[in-house]
Amino acid sequence: MNEHSQGGGLIIFATFLFGIVLSQMPLPEFIGWARPEWMAMILIYWVIALPQSVGVGSAFVAGIVLDVIRGSVLGANALALVFVAYFAAMLHRRMRVFPIWQQSLLVMVLIGANQLILHWVQALVGYTGDSLLFLLPALVSAFFWPLMFLILRRVRRTFYVS
Protein backbone atom coordinates (compact mmCIF):
# COMPACT_ATOMS: atom_id res chain seq x y z
CA MET A 1 0.00 0.00 0.00
CA ASN A 2 2.69 2.35 1.04
CA GLU A 3 4.74 1.48 -2.02
CA HIS A 4 1.73 2.15 -4.18
CA SER A 5 1.02 5.57 -2.80
CA GLN A 6 4.65 6.61 -3.21
CA GLY A 7 4.66 5.58 -6.84
CA GLY A 8 1.36 7.40 -7.21
CA GLY A 9 2.89 10.60 -5.88
CA LEU A 10 5.60 10.29 -8.49
CA ILE A 11 3.05 9.88 -11.27
CA ILE A 12 1.10 12.90 -10.07
CA PHE A 13 4.33 14.88 -9.90
CA ALA A 14 5.19 13.80 -13.44
CA THR A 15 1.84 14.97 -14.80
CA PHE A 16 2.36 18.35 -13.18
CA LEU A 17 5.83 18.55 -14.70
CA PHE A 18 4.32 17.77 -18.06
CA GLY A 19 1.78 20.52 -17.43
CA ILE A 20 4.55 23.05 -16.80
CA VAL A 21 6.29 22.08 -20.01
CA LEU A 22 3.02 22.38 -21.94
CA SER A 23 2.27 25.77 -20.46
CA GLN A 24 5.70 27.00 -21.52
CA MET A 25 5.57 25.72 -25.10
CA PRO A 26 6.10 28.58 -27.50
CA LEU A 27 3.02 29.31 -29.58
CA PRO A 28 2.51 31.74 -32.44
CA GLU A 29 1.41 35.13 -31.21
CA PHE A 30 -2.19 34.97 -32.35
CA ILE A 31 -2.89 31.69 -30.50
CA GLY A 32 -0.97 32.92 -27.47
CA TRP A 33 -4.17 34.30 -26.00
CA ALA A 34 -5.96 30.98 -26.32
CA ARG A 35 -3.42 28.83 -24.49
CA PRO A 36 -5.31 26.38 -22.28
CA GLU A 37 -4.47 26.50 -18.60
CA TRP A 38 -2.91 23.05 -18.48
CA MET A 39 -1.74 23.30 -14.90
CA ALA A 40 -5.15 24.31 -13.59
CA MET A 41 -6.79 21.48 -15.55
CA ILE A 42 -4.37 18.86 -14.25
CA LEU A 43 -4.86 20.20 -10.75
CA ILE A 44 -8.64 20.04 -11.05
CA TYR A 45 -8.46 16.46 -12.27
CA TRP A 46 -6.30 15.25 -9.40
CA VAL A 47 -8.33 17.14 -6.82
CA ILE A 48 -11.52 15.52 -8.09
CA ALA A 49 -9.96 12.08 -8.34
CA LEU A 50 -7.87 12.08 -5.17
CA PRO A 51 -9.04 14.87 -2.87
CA GLN A 52 -7.30 13.19 0.06
CA SER A 53 -3.82 13.54 -1.44
CA VAL A 54 -3.96 16.51 -3.81
CA GLY A 55 -5.40 19.70 -2.45
CA VAL A 56 -4.76 23.28 -1.56
CA GLY A 57 -1.15 22.62 -0.51
CA SER A 58 -0.16 21.04 -3.81
CA ALA A 59 -1.97 23.86 -5.58
CA PHE A 60 0.13 26.40 -3.71
CA VAL A 61 3.43 24.75 -4.61
CA ALA A 62 2.39 24.31 -8.25
CA GLY A 63 1.35 27.97 -8.32
CA ILE A 64 4.68 29.21 -6.99
CA VAL A 65 6.55 27.15 -9.56
CA LEU A 66 4.29 28.52 -12.28
CA ASP A 67 4.90 32.07 -11.05
CA VAL A 68 8.63 31.68 -11.28
CA ILE A 69 8.60 30.10 -14.70
CA ARG A 70 6.10 32.57 -16.10
CA GLY A 71 7.72 35.59 -14.51
CA SER A 72 4.49 36.79 -12.96
CA VAL A 73 4.21 38.30 -9.49
CA LEU A 74 5.33 35.71 -6.96
CA GLY A 75 2.12 34.31 -5.50
CA ALA A 76 -0.34 35.34 -8.19
CA ASN A 77 -0.68 31.91 -9.75
CA ALA A 78 -0.42 30.34 -6.30
CA LEU A 79 -3.41 32.32 -5.06
CA ALA A 80 -5.45 31.56 -8.15
CA LEU A 81 -4.68 27.84 -8.08
CA VAL A 82 -5.39 27.60 -4.36
CA PHE A 83 -8.81 29.06 -5.09
CA VAL A 84 -9.40 26.58 -7.87
CA ALA A 85 -8.24 23.64 -5.74
CA TYR A 86 -10.47 24.70 -2.86
CA PHE A 87 -13.60 24.89 -4.97
CA ALA A 88 -12.75 21.74 -6.88
CA ALA A 89 -12.35 19.92 -3.56
CA MET A 90 -15.66 21.32 -2.37
CA LEU A 91 -17.41 20.21 -5.54
CA HIS A 92 -15.59 16.96 -6.12
CA ARG A 93 -18.47 14.64 -5.17
CA ARG A 94 -20.81 16.44 -7.50
CA MET A 95 -18.27 16.68 -10.30
CA ARG A 96 -17.54 12.97 -10.24
CA VAL A 97 -21.13 12.09 -11.11
CA PHE A 98 -21.57 14.79 -13.74
CA PRO A 99 -21.47 13.79 -17.40
CA ILE A 100 -18.31 14.99 -19.02
CA TRP A 101 -19.81 17.99 -20.84
CA GLN A 102 -21.22 19.27 -17.58
CA GLN A 103 -17.80 18.88 -16.01
CA SER A 104 -16.47 20.97 -18.87
CA LEU A 105 -18.84 23.77 -17.94
CA LEU A 106 -17.70 23.71 -14.34
CA VAL A 107 -14.08 23.64 -15.43
CA MET A 108 -14.79 26.71 -17.51
CA VAL A 109 -16.16 28.52 -14.48
CA LEU A 110 -13.24 27.45 -12.28
CA ILE A 111 -10.62 28.44 -14.81
CA GLY A 112 -12.45 31.66 -15.49
CA ALA A 113 -12.14 32.43 -11.78
CA ASN A 114 -8.47 31.46 -11.98
CA GLN A 115 -7.93 33.90 -14.84
CA LEU A 116 -9.80 36.68 -13.07
CA ILE A 117 -7.74 36.34 -9.90
CA LEU A 118 -4.53 36.13 -11.89
CA HIS A 119 -5.42 39.18 -13.90
CA TRP A 120 -6.54 41.09 -10.85
CA VAL A 121 -3.28 40.47 -8.97
CA GLN A 122 -1.19 41.35 -12.02
CA ALA A 123 -3.21 44.53 -12.54
CA LEU A 124 -2.60 45.52 -8.93
CA VAL A 125 1.13 45.72 -9.64
CA GLY A 126 0.70 47.55 -12.90
CA TYR A 127 0.47 45.11 -15.78
CA THR A 128 -1.89 46.95 -18.01
CA GLY A 129 -4.01 45.53 -20.74
CA ASP A 130 -7.60 46.44 -21.29
CA SER A 131 -8.57 43.46 -23.36
CA LEU A 132 -11.00 40.85 -22.10
CA LEU A 133 -9.12 38.22 -24.09
CA PHE A 134 -7.53 36.95 -20.89
CA LEU A 135 -10.77 35.05 -20.28
CA LEU A 136 -10.36 33.10 -23.51
CA PRO A 137 -8.27 30.32 -21.89
CA ALA A 138 -11.32 29.39 -19.79
CA LEU A 139 -13.27 28.59 -22.92
CA VAL A 140 -10.41 26.76 -24.57
CA SER A 141 -9.67 24.78 -21.43
CA ALA A 142 -13.30 23.70 -21.22
CA PHE A 143 -13.01 22.53 -24.80
CA PHE A 144 -9.92 20.47 -24.01
CA TRP A 145 -11.25 19.14 -20.71
CA PRO A 146 -12.82 15.88 -22.01
CA LEU A 147 -9.53 14.94 -23.69
CA MET A 148 -7.53 15.84 -20.61
CA PHE A 149 -9.93 13.95 -18.36
CA LEU A 150 -9.76 10.78 -20.44
CA ILE A 151 -5.97 10.88 -20.72
CA LEU A 152 -5.44 11.49 -17.01
CA ARG A 153 -7.97 8.83 -16.06
CA ARG A 154 -6.12 6.38 -18.29
CA VAL A 155 -2.86 7.37 -16.61
CA ARG A 156 -4.39 6.95 -13.17
CA ARG A 157 -5.81 3.52 -13.96
CA THR A 158 -2.68 2.27 -15.71
CA PHE A 159 -0.43 3.13 -12.80
CA TYR A 160 -2.96 2.33 -10.07
CA VAL A 161 -2.64 5.75 -8.54
CA SER A 162 -4.92 5.96 -5.55
Next chain:
Amino acid sequence: MRQGRAYIALVLTPLQWLVDLPAEVADEVSDVVVDRGLLMRENARLKIEALELEQKRQQLAALEEENNRLRALLNGRARISDEVELVELIGVNPDPFQHQIVIDQGSEDQIYLGQPVLDAGGVMGQVVEMSHYTSRVMLVTDARHAIPVEVNRTGFRSIALGKGELDELELEHVSATVDIRVGDLLNTSGLAGRFPRGYPVAEVTEVIHDPGLSFSIVRAKPLARLDKSRHLLLVKHNEPQRSPEENPGSVVTEAQQ
Protein backbone atom coordinates in the same frame (compact mmCIF):
# COMPACT_ATOMS: atom_id res chain seq x y z
CA MET B 1 12.45 37.57 -2.11
CA ARG B 2 14.50 38.17 -5.24
CA GLN B 3 17.09 35.70 -4.02
CA GLY B 4 14.48 33.04 -3.32
CA ARG B 5 13.04 33.51 -6.74
CA ALA B 6 16.48 33.16 -8.29
CA TYR B 7 16.95 29.83 -6.52
CA ILE B 8 13.56 28.45 -7.56
CA ALA B 9 14.37 29.54 -11.09
CA LEU B 10 17.70 27.72 -10.81
CA VAL B 11 15.89 24.50 -9.98
CA LEU B 12 13.60 25.05 -12.96
CA THR B 13 16.43 25.78 -15.41
CA PRO B 14 16.53 22.22 -16.83
CA LEU B 15 12.79 22.48 -17.51
CA GLN B 16 13.41 25.71 -19.37
CA TRP B 17 15.95 23.91 -21.54
CA LEU B 18 13.63 20.99 -22.04
CA VAL B 19 10.91 23.26 -23.33
CA ASP B 20 13.34 24.90 -25.71
CA LEU B 21 14.63 21.56 -27.01
CA PRO B 22 12.11 21.08 -29.87
CA ALA B 23 12.86 24.52 -31.28
CA GLU B 24 16.58 23.85 -31.02
CA VAL B 25 16.24 20.46 -32.73
CA ALA B 26 14.17 22.03 -35.48
CA ASP B 27 16.91 24.61 -35.94
CA GLU B 28 19.56 21.90 -36.16
CA VAL B 29 17.52 19.87 -38.59
CA SER B 30 16.89 22.81 -40.87
CA ASP B 31 20.64 23.47 -40.76
CA VAL B 32 21.45 19.94 -41.81
CA VAL B 33 18.64 19.27 -44.24
CA VAL B 34 19.02 22.16 -46.59
CA ASP B 35 19.06 22.50 -50.33
CA ARG B 36 22.46 23.18 -51.90
CA GLY B 37 21.06 25.82 -54.22
CA LEU B 38 19.55 27.62 -51.26
CA LEU B 39 22.89 27.62 -49.47
CA MET B 40 24.68 28.96 -52.52
CA ARG B 41 22.15 31.73 -52.95
CA GLU B 42 22.41 32.61 -49.29
CA ASN B 43 26.18 32.56 -49.53
CA ALA B 44 26.15 34.92 -52.48
CA ARG B 45 23.78 37.26 -50.69
CA LEU B 46 25.90 37.25 -47.57
CA LYS B 47 29.04 37.99 -49.59
CA ILE B 48 27.43 41.03 -51.12
CA GLU B 49 26.20 42.12 -47.72
CA ALA B 50 29.66 41.64 -46.21
CA LEU B 51 31.17 43.72 -49.00
CA GLU B 52 28.71 46.53 -48.42
CA LEU B 53 29.30 46.45 -44.67
CA GLU B 54 33.05 46.41 -45.24
CA GLN B 55 32.80 49.50 -47.37
CA LYS B 56 30.73 51.26 -44.72
CA ARG B 57 33.22 50.23 -42.07
CA GLN B 58 36.11 51.75 -43.99
CA GLN B 59 34.37 55.08 -43.92
CA LEU B 60 33.43 54.55 -40.31
CA ALA B 61 37.03 54.17 -39.19
CA ALA B 62 37.91 57.51 -40.74
CA LEU B 63 34.80 59.14 -39.28
CA GLU B 64 35.45 57.74 -35.84
CA GLU B 65 38.97 59.09 -35.89
CA GLU B 66 37.74 62.46 -36.99
CA ASN B 67 35.00 62.41 -34.35
CA ASN B 68 37.50 61.61 -31.62
CA ARG B 69 39.82 64.41 -32.79
CA LEU B 70 36.97 66.89 -32.75
CA ARG B 71 35.86 65.69 -29.34
CA ALA B 72 39.40 66.08 -28.08
CA LEU B 73 39.40 69.65 -29.44
CA LEU B 74 36.24 70.30 -27.46
CA ASN B 75 37.77 68.72 -24.38
CA GLY B 76 35.07 66.07 -24.52
CA ARG B 77 35.39 62.48 -23.51
CA ALA B 78 36.12 60.08 -26.35
CA ARG B 79 33.32 57.66 -27.01
CA ILE B 80 34.22 54.22 -25.91
CA SER B 81 32.90 51.46 -28.08
CA ASP B 82 30.81 49.05 -26.05
CA GLU B 83 31.73 45.45 -25.52
CA VAL B 84 29.11 42.98 -26.62
CA GLU B 85 28.50 39.36 -25.87
CA LEU B 86 26.45 36.87 -27.86
CA VAL B 87 23.62 35.14 -26.02
CA GLU B 88 20.90 32.79 -27.11
CA LEU B 89 17.19 32.96 -26.48
CA ILE B 90 15.83 29.89 -24.75
CA GLY B 91 12.29 30.85 -23.88
CA VAL B 92 9.45 33.26 -24.42
CA ASN B 93 7.01 34.25 -21.73
CA PRO B 94 3.70 32.58 -22.64
CA ASP B 95 1.67 35.32 -20.96
CA PRO B 96 0.56 37.65 -23.77
CA PHE B 97 0.34 40.56 -21.33
CA GLN B 98 4.06 40.41 -20.68
CA HIS B 99 6.65 40.84 -23.35
CA GLN B 100 9.53 38.96 -21.87
CA ILE B 101 12.06 36.48 -23.13
CA VAL B 102 14.49 34.17 -21.35
CA ILE B 103 18.15 34.05 -22.32
CA ASP B 104 20.76 31.41 -21.60
CA GLN B 105 23.05 33.42 -19.32
CA GLY B 106 22.63 34.52 -15.75
CA SER B 107 24.41 35.98 -12.77
CA GLU B 108 27.18 33.36 -13.14
CA ASP B 109 28.09 34.96 -16.47
CA GLN B 110 28.56 38.51 -15.15
CA ILE B 111 25.24 39.76 -16.34
CA TYR B 112 23.75 42.62 -14.37
CA LEU B 113 20.22 43.88 -13.91
CA GLY B 114 19.26 46.55 -16.39
CA GLN B 115 21.79 45.37 -18.94
CA PRO B 116 20.74 46.37 -22.47
CA VAL B 117 20.00 43.64 -25.00
CA LEU B 118 20.24 44.17 -28.77
CA ASP B 119 19.73 42.17 -31.89
CA ALA B 120 20.95 42.85 -35.39
CA GLY B 121 18.23 45.45 -35.97
CA GLY B 122 18.31 47.49 -32.80
CA VAL B 123 17.55 47.62 -29.10
CA MET B 124 15.42 44.74 -27.83
CA GLY B 125 15.12 45.43 -24.14
CA GLN B 126 16.83 45.06 -20.82
CA VAL B 127 17.56 42.36 -18.26
CA VAL B 128 15.00 42.51 -15.44
CA GLU B 129 15.45 39.27 -13.56
CA MET B 130 18.37 36.96 -13.09
CA SER B 131 18.83 33.44 -11.98
CA HIS B 132 22.19 31.68 -12.00
CA TYR B 133 22.16 30.38 -15.56
CA THR B 134 19.18 32.09 -17.13
CA SER B 135 17.78 35.57 -17.04
CA ARG B 136 14.66 37.34 -18.12
CA VAL B 137 14.67 40.24 -20.57
CA MET B 138 11.84 42.74 -20.78
CA LEU B 139 11.27 43.84 -24.36
CA VAL B 140 10.87 47.50 -25.27
CA THR B 141 7.26 46.85 -26.26
CA ASP B 142 6.18 45.62 -22.81
CA ALA B 143 3.48 47.87 -21.41
CA ARG B 144 5.67 48.66 -18.40
CA HIS B 145 8.75 49.60 -20.38
CA ALA B 146 9.99 53.03 -21.39
CA ILE B 147 13.16 53.95 -23.20
CA PRO B 148 14.65 57.43 -23.68
CA VAL B 149 15.15 58.12 -27.39
CA GLU B 150 16.14 60.93 -29.70
CA VAL B 151 15.18 61.58 -33.29
CA ASN B 152 18.26 60.92 -35.38
CA ARG B 153 17.52 63.71 -37.86
CA THR B 154 16.81 66.56 -35.46
CA GLY B 155 18.10 65.47 -32.08
CA PHE B 156 14.66 65.94 -30.50
CA ARG B 157 14.49 63.90 -27.30
CA SER B 158 11.52 61.95 -26.05
CA ILE B 159 10.53 58.76 -24.32
CA ALA B 160 9.24 55.74 -26.19
CA LEU B 161 6.69 53.79 -24.22
CA GLY B 162 5.79 50.18 -24.84
CA LYS B 163 2.11 49.58 -25.55
CA GLY B 164 1.91 45.84 -25.06
CA GLU B 165 1.77 45.37 -28.84
CA LEU B 166 4.68 43.61 -30.50
CA ASP B 167 5.11 46.14 -33.29
CA GLU B 168 4.30 49.44 -31.68
CA LEU B 169 5.89 52.05 -29.46
CA GLU B 170 4.46 55.45 -28.64
CA LEU B 171 6.34 58.66 -28.00
CA GLU B 172 5.25 60.62 -24.99
CA HIS B 173 4.64 64.36 -24.75
CA VAL B 174 5.50 65.40 -28.27
CA SER B 175 4.12 68.89 -28.73
CA ALA B 176 2.37 69.70 -31.99
CA THR B 177 5.15 71.97 -33.24
CA VAL B 178 7.94 69.42 -33.04
CA ASP B 179 9.57 68.53 -36.34
CA ILE B 180 8.99 64.81 -36.56
CA ARG B 181 7.99 62.86 -39.65
CA VAL B 182 7.06 59.39 -40.70
CA GLY B 183 10.26 57.46 -41.41
CA ASP B 184 12.39 59.24 -38.82
CA LEU B 185 14.85 57.01 -37.04
CA LEU B 186 14.76 56.95 -33.23
CA ASN B 187 18.05 56.23 -31.47
CA THR B 188 18.69 55.70 -27.80
CA SER B 189 19.57 59.04 -26.27
CA GLY B 190 21.65 57.62 -23.45
CA LEU B 191 19.78 59.73 -20.88
CA ALA B 192 19.01 58.02 -17.58
CA GLY B 193 22.17 55.98 -18.06
CA ARG B 194 20.55 52.68 -18.63
CA PHE B 195 20.98 52.30 -22.38
CA PRO B 196 24.17 53.36 -24.16
CA ARG B 197 23.75 56.22 -26.63
CA GLY B 198 23.22 55.86 -30.34
CA TYR B 199 21.65 52.46 -30.90
CA PRO B 200 18.62 52.37 -33.21
CA VAL B 201 15.33 51.64 -31.46
CA ALA B 202 12.45 52.30 -33.81
CA GLU B 203 11.20 54.02 -36.91
CA VAL B 204 8.34 56.49 -36.81
CA THR B 205 5.32 55.07 -38.62
CA GLU B 206 2.55 57.51 -37.80
CA VAL B 207 2.30 61.12 -36.70
CA ILE B 208 -1.14 62.48 -35.88
CA HIS B 209 -1.67 66.14 -35.11
CA ASP B 210 -5.04 66.41 -33.47
CA PRO B 211 -6.01 70.01 -32.71
CA GLY B 212 -8.13 68.75 -29.85
CA LEU B 213 -5.19 67.24 -28.03
CA SER B 214 -2.32 69.10 -26.44
CA PHE B 215 0.26 66.66 -27.77
CA SER B 216 0.59 64.90 -31.07
CA ILE B 217 0.32 61.15 -31.22
CA VAL B 218 3.53 59.61 -32.55
CA ARG B 219 3.74 55.88 -33.15
CA ALA B 220 6.86 53.96 -34.05
CA LYS B 221 7.78 50.43 -35.03
CA PRO B 222 10.68 48.75 -33.23
CA LEU B 223 13.60 47.90 -35.49
CA ALA B 224 14.67 44.83 -33.55
CA ARG B 225 12.94 41.67 -34.67
CA LEU B 226 11.41 41.14 -31.28
CA ASP B 227 9.54 37.96 -32.03
CA LYS B 228 12.04 36.32 -34.36
CA SER B 229 15.63 36.85 -33.24
CA ARG B 230 17.21 33.85 -31.59
CA HIS B 231 20.73 35.23 -31.22
CA LEU B 232 21.00 38.39 -29.21
CA LEU B 233 23.74 40.73 -28.10
CA LEU B 234 24.27 41.79 -24.52
CA VAL B 235 26.00 45.13 -24.25
CA LYS B 236 28.53 45.72 -21.50
CA HIS B 237 27.83 49.31 -20.93
CA ASN B 238 30.25 51.28 -18.82
CA GLU B 239 28.09 54.16 -17.65
CA PRO B 240 27.67 54.38 -13.90
CA GLN B 241 24.96 51.96 -13.00
CA ARG B 242 21.82 52.85 -11.14
CA SER B 243 21.12 50.88 -8.01
CA PRO B 244 20.50 47.32 -9.16
CA GLU B 245 17.79 46.78 -6.56
CA GLU B 246 15.36 48.91 -8.49
CA ASN B 247 12.52 46.92 -9.86
CA PRO B 248 11.66 47.11 -13.54
CA GLY B 249 8.48 48.96 -12.77
CA SER B 250 10.51 51.99 -11.79
CA VAL B 251 12.06 52.22 -15.22
CA VAL B 252 9.23 54.43 -16.33
CA THR B 253 9.48 56.85 -13.46
CA GLU B 254 13.22 57.01 -13.75
CA ALA B 255 13.08 57.87 -17.39
CA GLN B 256 10.43 60.50 -16.88
CA GLN B 257 12.43 62.54 -14.44
